[in-house]
Amino acid sequence: MKITGYLSEFSLGEIFRFLAQGQKTGCLTIKPVDPRDEIASEYHTFFHHGNIVASTISLDHQELQRLIAKRGWLRIPTIQKIAQLCPPRATLGLCLKTQGALDGEQLKLLFKQQVLTPIPQLFSIEEGWFEFDANHPLPYEEMTGLTASPMEIALAGLRLLRDWTPLLDKLPLPSSTVIRLIHGELPYHLNQGEYQVWEHIDGTLSIEQIAAHLEQLVLDVQKICFRFMVIGMIEEVAAITSVEPLVANPEPEMDTLPVSEISHSFLHGLLTFLKGKKNAA
């Protein structure tokens, strides 16, 4: 399975949510359209059952080795020699740890550098093309053995984002009501600003009302709500726009008339009629 599109159509946060909720395995490739974007020409993030397991900017399977060597922890020939001692389909990180060449803290640092560091840049790409390939094999040579939830990564990335321009048209509308999708214990650690907004999400207040309550900028609350939407904590319910009434002489009773039940004979007759249409065509 391959799906493709542009980030202007389906934002990175939405892609992360899609891959996490679908528990997808495969490779997500992102290519900035504008070469001025300060990022590599390609960026690959690997998923395993909906979790991020590695990120690279090339597919040569040697980036993790280079990262380790750059930090001065091991030389590349040494890494390759140790890797030969490990079974196939073992992640390089765990292999090096098992052999005593690296410890858990070092793996955490590598994973952070590999996956977390480029995230703010990725989220600020003006326009990018993406492809998710579910048939791409996992790159065990690039994996530390650690995993991260794409939702948490997206949350962290969006918190660090400075330029929201590419996402402005994706933010929930100020007039929209926001509704909680999760109840009980929060699955993510929220910062103070987020928690305050979360406390005000009761299914009745609009975003602009929440902003007024908190004496915050509407745009700031919109950004927080967008983060919540991306990580699946809330849903936006658009308001009915208070445009000039379109009805010149409304009959108020039309709005209060109940919707009558449809009879069984009606449904039967309609189905027969539609089947006839199908056969006649």
Next chain:
Amino acid sequence: MEIMRIVVTGPVGAGKSSFIRTISEIEAVDTDRKATDETAALKTKTTVAMDFGRLQFGQNVALHLYGTPGQERFDFMWDILIRKAHAFVLLVSSHRPQDFRSARRILAFMRHRAKIPMLIGLSHADNPAAWPMEEIMLALGYLSPHNRPPTVPVNALETTSVANALAALIEAYARDQMAELNRLNKDALI
């Protein structure tokens, strides 16, 4: 006259007007331009952007189809339409991932205003860039395959395909009605 009202909704360009025109036995009306008695039954003034179609399949029985205004703005028309509807069809273009967010927004709007049966019609499913059905459902927020509305591919220009989608929606409505009846019977027995 017994009338069943079905709302056909979806993002701009999903094929709502075509869907209604293809199956309607009268020339589908864009109420921006022309008023009819049937549209007046929903709204007395008819200067609103809305497609209307009708299928009369017996002496006193008819199916009315109402298309929601195309733009992503929910005005009074939406509210009236959905509150008068017995069921609705959400049309989504399979090859336009940029529409999934809008479709999701429409779904949330509908869900919070009316608990009525629905069907998702996936148009342009044969386009090379079309997303597979499973992935579209996920993008629309349906995580479990066991808890989602009926979904069918739809070619809004083909009578067979539109009739097939409507039949699936009617069946969903009948199932819903039966479930409600069973629930009421059960309550009555307690």
